[in-house]
Amino acid sequence: MAMTIHVDIVSAEGAIHSGLAAMLYAPGEMGELGIAARHAPLITRLKPGDVRVEDEHGQQEHFYVSGGMLEVQPDIATVLADTAIRAENLDEAKAFEAKRRAEDALAGQTAEFEYAKAQAELAEAIAQLRAIEKLRKMKGG
């Protein structure tokens, strides 16, 4: 019997593949990797590309990943696939964008958080909800 390794491919938005494989091919950042059972523990980042899973009969299944991580243990390999295209400067741009949005949305307001006012208003809102609830119960009963 051929030695197999358990391969899981998951992304944050869902599981993609799970099963036994004879061989796993992945586009590592330092070069293409072929992982068989009893591989030494390894963690690497993945480049966008093709992840191939080969079962005992030589059948290959292809999965495209836009990057991610690969973790290898002697009998288990996990591909943590990204669902977004990632790059350091791209992430920075997104962070900048999120900041700008906040500034736009909050232009001209005070920075001090008035929790007393907030608390009062929230208490009122909750009280209103409770009152409605009570009224309904009274009517029902």
Add this chain to the structure above:
Amino acid sequence: MAGAKEIRTKISSIKSTQKITGAMEMVATSKMRKAQERMQASRPYAEKMLQVIRHLAKASPEYRHSFMAEQREIKRVGYIVVSSDRGLCGGLNSNLFRRLVAHIKEQKAQGIEPVFCTIGSKALAFFRRFGGKVEAQVTQLGDKPHIEDLIGTVKVMLNAFENGEVDAVYVVYNEFVNTMTQEPLIRQLVPLQAADDEDRPSGPIWDYIYEPDARLVLDSLLTRYIESLVYQAVVENGACEQAARRVAMKAASDNAGELIDDLQLVYNKARQAAITQELSEIVSGAAAVG
């Protein structure tokens, strides 16, 4: 027939409101199911990540990431507040904000300053009304939130943490207990809390082969892990939103039904009174003639 016409108009207007709330209830029910599925689907990734991070913690890596470092003295904290984009979901958002306000008050008593990042328009509107330092925000994620939309907002907080502008980051969201119950929850993101305290691994000490190197790999791994936690918070909050909306809309439809019944009764009485009056007028008129 005084007032009968007005009552009739009122009844028909309440009926159309009832139709709307009924439709919204049904929409929320189907959306809730999908949101729950999404919640389930995001779990394996976070679990796998946690597994890898646990391996890492045990594997005695030569590099310790700042996210995994010991708790430093807390002077400022960051909150990532997850709320819904739309209202009409009962007390979901107000309960969450109330919990948050209580938490902030506690922190303020110890001289800890809060900083916020908001996800969803309700949270943004809340801080717009009450002030507060909002560093970043994202709204209109829709029913299918994507990690891509969250990267920026999370990054702002993680950057602030790494630069020492905040000393801890929390995510604030509603936890989906079941379809009837949602619990506001404040969860610490960084520094990562030691999941299980088996200080030294009992087995032989081993370490991963890192490609390209430990620092870069851990950097991307931990960033992704935290993003996935926030993503989970967002989808879970989404499921809560739909569940809460379903309950709120059901209550509204029921209330509308009750109101219609009451008004129908008033209407019938008014009609009856009018008929009686007409009859007595006819009878007395006939008597006067005869």
